[in-house]
Amino acid sequence: MNQHVSPPAEAGIDAFDAGTVLPPASVDAEAPVRFARAFGAHLARQATSRERAGVRPTEEVAILKSSGLVNLLIPERFGGLGATLPTALQVLVELSRGDASIGALLCYHYTNSGVGRLFDIDGDAEALERRSAAGRWFWGNVSQPGSRGLKARPDGDGFRLNGVKHWSTGPSLADVTTVLSHRDDVAELLYAYIPADRQGLRYEQDWDHLGLRRAETVTMGFDDVEVRPEEVFRSSYGPVTSFPPLYVAIGELYFASVYLGSTFGALDAASAYARENGRPAPGSGVERLTKDPYVLHQFGSFWTDAEAGAAFLRQVAQEVQDGFDRRRTITAPERAALGVRASAVRAFLTKIGLEVTPRVYELTGARASHNDFGFDRFWRDIRIHTLHDSQHYKLRAIGDFALNGEAHEPPSFA
Known part of the structure; x- marks a missing residue:
């Protein structure tokens, strides 16, 4: 044994x-x-x-x-x-x-x-x-625009919030949190920020999912929570019915960077284990695991994929930064195209992350599967977050842009 x-x-x-x-x-x-x-x-x-x-x-x-x-x-x-x-x-x-x-x-x-x-x-x-x-x-996050479990009711110049929002990340440790809610009086959204200790907020520590177990994702309850007039985001674009311009392009890159970090983290952990604790397979003919030609081939393939993803992320990040710098003059089609480019980065790093992270055991062997090493967490953390958005629909939209030149900004959620 x-x-x-x-x-x-x-x-x-x-x-x-x-x-x-x-x-x-x-x-x-x-x-x-x-x-x-x-x-x-x-x-x-x-x-x-x-x-x-x-x-x-x-x-x-x-x-x-x-x-x-x-x-x-x-x-x-x-x-x-x-x-x-x-x-x-x-x-x-x-x-x-x-x-x-x-x-x-x-x-x-x-x-x-x-x-x-x-x-x-x-x-x-x-x-x-x-x-x-x-x-x-x-800052915490209480968004999920498709959820209608939270309603905003006008109250003088401000609002009152009642209902529930699931899968809210960070507000229980935050100073302030955004809140995105459907209004009950008009077909618009209330997009605001409130102190995380505002009276009427309830935090339920009910996250029991596959990954990102310490990301402080909670269910939020709202019991007649006050939103003051000055806490409503000022919009230069008129009534709020969706996310602000460039939000999707920037957000897609933020999420992609977490996936890339997890992928590199898995390679870091596997390579350190292979160097320090790895044992060559019987019959391999090598004295050290790090000299096994099959291990070298696999590691080289995984590393190349991760580096390609990093280069793609850097390239599009600069494109989106340039778009942000021109935010007062950038056109809607340009913004939409940046959103597609950023979604392509996220889709690519989703693919790479989900291919590489569960296969790091091929670089380490059976002993590395002991839970003390936790090599599975890299895959779990990517997998849970990438389930938020179906890659089938995302790639369909990317394909429509690549084939037909069609790109669209986020739809109305109101």
């Missing part, structure tokens, strides 16, 4: 140097990526044990806040770090490389904290951005 080899001893989260405060991009544009790489490597050493113990990510979120990483995309003139979308994606890849649950939390933070600036192209949501930067707000 093979002797079980234990993984390296795992340090607690408090062993990480949490005293770093990141400088603005104009001072050191690469500092956020270096920090995320170090933090991600630390997370990797304890991700499996903390997942198995069901530890809530309160300490990790505190580090994201204390470092200023939550302010990454807020312009410097408003008190943020002033980084670009490509930098944010690199940060998410590095964090997800260590623990996709933490990467997903920051992914949803960036998605939701950016809603104000996407809607308000006239004033760039200056007042909101300044408040978020000064308070180092961590």
